[in-house]
Amino acid sequence: MAVLDLIQWTDERPDEIVRRVPETGSGEFRLGSQLVVRENQSAVFVRDGKALDAFGPGRHTLSTNNIPLLGGFIGAAFGGKSPFTAEVFFVSTREFTGLKWGTPTPMTFADTQLGMVRLRAFGTFSIRVTNPTLFVNYIVGTRGNYSISNIEDFLRSIIVSNFNDILGDLKSTLTDLPGMMTDLNRVSRASLSDDFDRIGLELVTFQVEAITPPEEVAKMIDQRSGMGAIGDMGAFTQFQAAQAMRDAAQNQGGGGAAATGVGLGAGMAMGQAMADAIGQTQRGSQEAAGAPPKGGGGQGQANFCPNCGSAVTPGAKFCSNCGFQLIAD
DSSP states (O other): OOBOSEEOOOOOOTTEEEEEESSSSOEEEOTTOEEEEOTTEEEEEEETTEEEEEEOSEEEEOOTTTSGGGGGTSOSGGGGTOOEEEEEEEEEOSOEEEEEEEOSSOEEEEETTTEEEEEEEEEEEEEEESOHHHHIIIIITTOSEEEHHHHHHHHHHHHHHHHHHHHHHOOOOGGGGGGGHHHHHHHHHHHHHHHHHTTTEEEEEEEEEEEEOOHHHHHHHHHHHHHHHHOOHHHHHHHHHHHHHHHHHHHSTTOHHHHHHHHHHHHHHHHHHHHHHHHHHHHHHHHHTTOOOTTTTOTTOOEEOTTTOOEEOTTOSBOTTTOOBOSOO
16 A cells, blocks of 8 residues: 555535545555645544544645644654554535525414415525534545535435424414515524534525415415405406406307307396396395495486496386397286
């Protein structure tokens, strides 16, 4: 086994956190060997499974001064320069960004307005190794190299479990969550710090990109917001009648003016039927409350011809505009 007089790691892949030298087995080193550690790197010397020391960026000459524990491993032969076996773990200390997290299954959220709702959440985070010795001892072990893909699933499980607890403590409603993203990011990062510190990592950034309900809940929210936007039910009825008229005209095919007239009449009839149903409901509510119905249903209250849509006087047998029979003999 050749003695390694120059120890360095130059071929660093974008997703690689740790590279061991040599990748398998132990290497032969001696006092006076040169150790080159680049920026955003740290080198951890390990012998017999025990971390001896860690070196920061720069060129280091190995000696018993910077690795005191080596004294017990080196004999008196060769003037105290006899080779010794060890491994060097080069650890990247740069920030690894753009890591993804997300809930594999929906989380249960106690919504203050909607009740129990199942939500999904996803986002990004970034990490950095702050304690190389701890990270090598507890996570990397004896592996020849270690990349982000080796630890990403483990970190995601920590994040999802913690985020689930945070959502469980919220006393809010789903519609308020978008305005709480900044606070959720801050609280989540602070809550996760201890779990990351324990293995020698720093959670540099944490972002919640979206919290989404199931499709059926989203449809209910859309319907509720739509009803809020309607406001005036009478205007909504007219809008639906106009839509029915447009659809009837578009679907009349090649039937010409007569078919178009029938389509328009059907659309107006549909709109009038809806208006009458709403009016009857409102009058019933007023009568039950002892209040006189608005409009009274007396003379002068306008109805509409189901054929042409023109206003007609209540009680009239025929439409004054198109002659359509309103009351059967």
